[in-house]
Amino acid sequence: MLNLRVTLYLPDKYTKTSMSKFNVTTLGQFIIERQNEIPVAKGEFSRLLRDIGIAAKTISREVNRAGLAEILGDAGSENVQGEDQKKLDVIANNLVIDCLTRGGEVCAIASEENDEMIYIQSPVSNNAKYVVAMDPLDGSSNIDVNVSIGTIFSIFQRVTPVGSKPDLSDFFQPGNQMLAAGYVIYGTSTMLVYTTGNGVNGFTLDPSIGEFCLSHPDMKIPAMGKTYSYNEGNILSAPNGVKEYINWCQQVDKPTNRPYSARYIGSMVADFHRNLLKGGIFIYPPTAKSPNGKLRLMYECNPMAFIVEQAGGVADTGNGRVLDIVPNDLHQRVPIYMGSKDMVGQLLGLLHQ
Numbered sequence: 001m002l003n004l005r006v007t008l009y010l011p012d013k014y015t016k017t018s019m020s021k022f023n024v025t026t027l028g029q030f031i032i033e034r035q036n037e038i039p040v041a042k043g044e045f046s047r048l049l050r051d052i053g054i055a056a057k058t059i060s061r062e063v064n065r066a067g068l069a070e071i072l073g074d075a076g077s078e079n080v081q082g083e084d085q086k087k088l089d090v091i092a093n094n095l096v097i098d099c100l101t102r103g104g105e106v107c108a109i110a111s112e113e114n115d116e117m118i119y120i121q122s123p124v125s126n127n128a129k130y131v132v133a134m135d136p137l138d139g140s141s142n143i144d145v146n147v148s149i150g151t152i153f154s155i156f157q158r159v160t161p162v163g164s165k166p167d168l169s170d171f172f173q174p175g176n177q178m179l180a181a182g183y184v185i186y187g188t189s190t191m192l193v194y195t196t197g198n199g200v201n202g203f204t205l206d207p208s209i210g211e212f213c214l215s216h217p218d219m220k221i222p223a224m225g226k227t228y229s230y231n232e233g234n235i236l237s238a239p240n241g242v243k244e245y246i247n248w249c250q251q252v253d254k255p256t257n258r259p260y261s262a263r264y265i266g267s268m269v270a271d272f273h274r275n276l277l278k279g280g281i282f283i284y285p286p287t288a289k290s291p292n293g294k295l296r297l298m299y300e301c302n303p304m305a306f307i308v309e310q311a312g313g314v315a316d317t318g319n320g321r322v323l324d325i326v327p328n329d330l331h332q333r334v335p336i337y338m339g340s341k342d343m344v345g346q347l348l349g350l351l352h353q
């Protein structure tokens with residue numbers, strides 16, 4: 001009989017020391033490794049973050065095949081703010097609600113797409129300790145034109161007793177009480193960026209293994225940038241300080257790298273993400289149409305403010321720190337100036353003079 005002896009030969013480049021380039025840290029592994037940093041029930045909170053990761057992957061799948069699956073376009077309905085809902089707004093909203101309901105760690109959800117707080121009444125959620133506020137699909141106007149969009153979330157510990165019916169007081173906590181916040185950007189790749197108050201970490205979805213993998217550890221926003229993100233169509237009704245700042249950005253001055261570049265996508269998640277990586281300022285002041293600003297405190301401004309502060313940046317309404325506002329309405333709007341510390345500082349100086 002033929003005796004076949006097989007020797008497994010691995011060239012040097014595949015030996016143990018070089019295997020590190022094949023290793024990844026998945027979001028799930030990272031959450032477990034870091035769960036000791038969180039001052040709350042660790043296993044439950046980790047499971048909640050994991051559930052959000054699962055919802056993000058599912059939305060990413062729907063976003064990627066939207067053009068083929070006939071889910072572009074209007075849903076034929078409006079949200080409480082009178083904005084047309086897109087089919088993907090509704091799909092993303094339902095996907096997150098479904099995922100969090102089945103996960104069992106959340107007792108209530110506040111969503112940009114729902115008029116009222118959603119009370120999760122399910123046997124698995126009886127002892128749920130957390131509430132989630134979210135913008136399931138940020139940048140809706142960009143869905144149909146294939147431009148980056150996102151999902152934004154924030155997590156609070158409930159203040160009402162566990163086991164009782166949650167109420168609005170669970171949501172009307174200032175942002176400085178947030179346990180975690182994050183966003184998902186559906187861009188050239190899908191990324192999830194989040195903080196639990198110990199820095200900011202970014203994960204890129206590897207479609208080949210279906211996992212978010214740590215790609216941007218300990219993200220820091222540069223103190224200065226060369227980009228401003230502002231809908232200049234609104235400049236005529238902007239506060240004087242904003243007009244002066246934009247004008248300053250546009251002046252030619254070599255030592256300070258001016259003129260700066262205007263970059264405005266119309267999806268805050270995408271504008272914010274670029275500014276986080278490269279440095280820059282995002283501006284949405286009061287306008288003639290939206291005297292309190294357009295962006296929503298609970299779903300958009302608070303989570304991004306937590307992230308930008310954790311990355312070394314600033315988020316302010318022009319009247320103080322975003323995270324110190326005590327909300328009094330689920331759908332409350334606030335002006336926002338956020339991003340690189342020195343840029344926001346200069347703009348605030350002009351606003352206050």
Ligand code: AHG
Pocket residue numbers: 083112135137138139140141231266267268269294
């Ligand atoms: P949403 O799609 O969740 O309603 O949010 C859109 C927001 C934000 O993402 C973006 O920065 C801003 O609206 C754009 O508003 P303008 O078109 O008024 O500039």
Ligand code: MN
Pocket residue numbers: 135137138139268300
């Ligand atoms: Mn939004």
Ligand code: MN
Pocket residue numbers: 089112135136137138139140
């Ligand atoms: Mn939205």
